[in-house]
Amino acid sequence: FTALAREITRRKPIIVVKSGRSGAGSRAASSHTAALAETDVATDALFAQCGVIRVDTVEELFDLAMAFSHQPIPRGKRVAIVTNAGGPGIIIADACEAQGLVVAELAEATRQRLAAFLPEEASLGNPVDMIASATPRSYRAAVESVLADPGVDAVIATFVPPLGVRQEDVAEAIVEAVREHGGKPVLAVLMGREGLPQGLAELQRVGIPGYRFPESAVRALAAMHRHRLWLERPEGSLRSFPADRDRVAALVHHAHSEGRSRLSEVEVMEVLEAYGIPVAAHRVARTAEEATRAADEIGYPVVLKALSPRVIHKSDVGGVRVDLRDAAEVRAAFQQIWREVPERAGIPPQELEGVLVQAMARGGKETIIGMTSDPAFGPLLMFGLGGVYVEALRDVVFRIHPVTEVDAREMVGSIRGVRLLEGIRGEPPTDLAAIEEVIQRISQLVADHELLHELDINPWMAYAEGGVAVDARIMLRSARS
Structure with a gap:
């Protein structure tokens, strides 16, 4: 497909x-x-x-099909709005903004052309509000004027029938304007019941989409604009990175043969490093002396984390100690973890395999990069704001595996919080290219090892230059799957 x-x-x-x-x-x-x-x-x-x-909805399906079937794809997203009532014009303008379109800034020459035939009470801006006295001739001239504006990519003309002006006459005027000045998409909105069937029939006779509600026309035009962006989108390609595939394959198959459903934290870091993904400096310690020596080698401050296959949520059982600034604090934290975690987690002391001593990541922005396996579509790659924001905001985006460099760029740019990563209020921007590369490296990792079922890097700490994986997990497929 x-x-x-x-x-x-x-x-x-x-x-x-x-x-x-x-x-x-x-x-x-x-x-x-x-x-x-x-x-x-x-x-x-x-x-x-x-x-x-x-x-x-099926209604929306036909609304879009009508526009795509009869009108050219807009070259851009700048929309001119022609109306005889302020309310519908404002509704269309608001809907355009919500759908990613732009209410065009009309050229001075266009405004002068409009002023030549519109009354003083009319608005010469955009929306062009010709007020209720607008005639079919006014509609034709106004639509022709905005179509001729080089800063306009598409036109939506809407009509609210006052006394004495027929829908079909306005529809015919719009048809004549488009016939003389085609090349840009024109959509019409005819409101009110009197003469509506005749007006819509006149529009459809020459292929101008006619709608009863403003929002329907805007949705159709916005879909056409998004299709234009798709046509201009490069296809992208899959990048190949140097990786130690054999090392990871041996590690994963060994864990799978033991019936394990997840890799240990140390194994996960080894997998990421094998695929060129930077991880926070770390050592495994089984005594307080080993922990202090590891902290001295890594450099303070450090974090201590309990290591046990039976302890999933370490923080809940006192298995994480952060911001340890000297050997005394490391020794005390190690002893607390060794004493408290088995009791609070309900595990025998021998199942606490050790403590991970890890460099404490400072600054940067917390993001999440991950993969999950969908039963129908296969692997899905995910990116979003990480840390505590994952569950609170759920600001994440998915793409089907495999992911090209274009897909990765779109993933990063599609989250709502991308401005936080781009830098606001004087903050330096994070290295978005580094994030995109990690997404592609994860895509390659997933392609190389089909036993991987889930993967989370949370957080990937993004910096102005590069980044680092601080916490990560990998789940394996069960032997039955």
């Missing part, structure tokens, strides 16, 4: 109604197609990578 959709959408759009967004819808879908609720995220990711346009 992916390869075929990418080929087709380069020539013509594919518009899809995909049900199952809600939990109830997903459960209903599962009874027929064995799909799972979580696959909706995968569906959106797949469509984004294939240029497929997703809609939520």
